Amino acid sequence: MPQKTARRAGRRATRRFTRRDIAVLGVLLGIPVLLDIVIVWGPALASVGLSFTSWDGIGDIHWVGGDNYENLVQDYPAFWPAVRHNLLWIAFLGLVATPFGLFLAVLIDRGIRFSRFYQSVLYMPVVLSLAVVGFMAQLLLGTDQGVVNTILNDPHDPVDWLGDSDINLWMMMLAASWRHTGYVMILYLAGLKSVDPALKEAAAIDGANERQTFFRVTLPTLRPVNVIVGVITVIEALRAFDIVYAVNKGRNGLELLSVLITDNIIGEASRIGFGSAIAVVLLGVSLGFIVTFLVQELRGAREK
Template identity: 30%
Template sequence: MSNSSSTDQRQSKLAPYWFLLPALTVLGAAVFYPVLQALFWSVMQFDPIADTTQWIGLKNFQKLAKDPVFWQALRNTLLYLLCVVPLLASLPLGLAILVNQRLRGIQWFRVAYYTPVVISMVVAGFAWKWLYAGEGLFNQILMAIGFKQLNWLTSPDIALFAVMAVTIWKGLGYYMVVYLAGLQAIPQDLYEAAAIDGSDGLRQHLDITVPLMQPYILLVAVISAISATKVFEEIFIMTRGGPLNASKTLVYYSYEQAFESISADGFSYGCTIGLVMFLLILLLSIIRLGVQQLTGEQNSGIQ
């Protein structure tokens, strides 16, 4: 009996790990193995023409530390995060509150706001590139109201922000649906009780909606931060990292070095940049976990 009970205890302890095994297998194949491959190629020099591989140690990391384009790409990536994430964490919440109203035909407004999500980024990129053109719609509007036209995609000062607008426009509908699911889970009785206490309009949402939506806001902030760190299609289609590297991010610079560079160490150097990007995303995840733990402790302290 004792052997049978001990066997059952071991099996019960191992049961959760058996359930986690499929997910760990997928993560290992899709995440951890590529990271190990990037780490391997970052210390090697691969020549695709001669098909030779040579150990170079930390030379790629030394080159990275002295590469001004890398540091500019890193600054652009961080600026992208600082500008895009707050807007994608707040604007969709306002949209979700609007389309959560019980009005006739509100479903059509939800579909309209969600439409950009289902449009291919390639199609969206070319469409916005036309809107930003010298004779495009945006410049036509500016000239119609008395302003001079802007070089949206060819000016180093505004090119990156023009690309950010596309990312925000594309993500509004997606994150709106995430918030909408959270809003519909909030009991209507809370709003009715708040109205009796004199809380109405914007104040009602500040008192009830925002505090109860904090887990969703944190989720959207994390997802949008990771997406903004990996932004590629918009830049590839609209600016190719220009002008003067003003819109070049880490992902695009990694791709450029790995697949468009003619140097012998281009592929390994691109892997090194990709490894740095992985560490940046890992840091964002650790910060998110810290904020989530701190928020949970504060909420438990309040209760």
């Protein structure tokens, strides 16, 4: 009897899927994969192919090999400033906005008064698009009737926060960080809520203070959240487009790779092959950052 019962249990555990089950799984998995291929990987691979051609979107496609990349590096003056600006954007979000979001999450997690209110207020910018943030920056930093220049009370010599190429990029990064900080705060707050309180209690019993407990116990526990935040930070920095385009169409110190792609593909002189080459460069930079970050984080988690 025990052997028969074990056999029946084994049959139940190894029950084969019916054709209906396979069909349902195929539909549920096949549709998202198909959409991902058509919407994401299809255009990405098409851009890689078009980057080796010369095409205006209407006439014949002509193969030019690596000429687009050579012209991009040697004869396109806006390329290297755009690369530098994108790298600065990544550094600013990663070294300023992200740590500040973590700091706010730690404060709210401690249960300070009106924490729900602060959480809602700090998260509110996340629901705004970067284009709206750009328009708000114009209202605040404009030279005519901008709020900041009005407060400074110098109408005869206002600071051109958005027109001066030495400072406008920093103002845009600050505005983008206002939105990014709330997103990071929510992610880290969710991670902090999942940390086992017993770990903190054990660290306190061993004599660790709050700072030591955070850096040696809490922060290592947040490694999965760190991976998510790192990837999101890189993506947010490299896809920044609408905030600078809303201010001055990405000119005069606000050049970004995403703006150059738009100008060359759908601009007045449509150069789809050349614009695709810039898009491939942007894809390579983003994959380089993301893959390196993921490998380092996963390797560190495996060593622990």
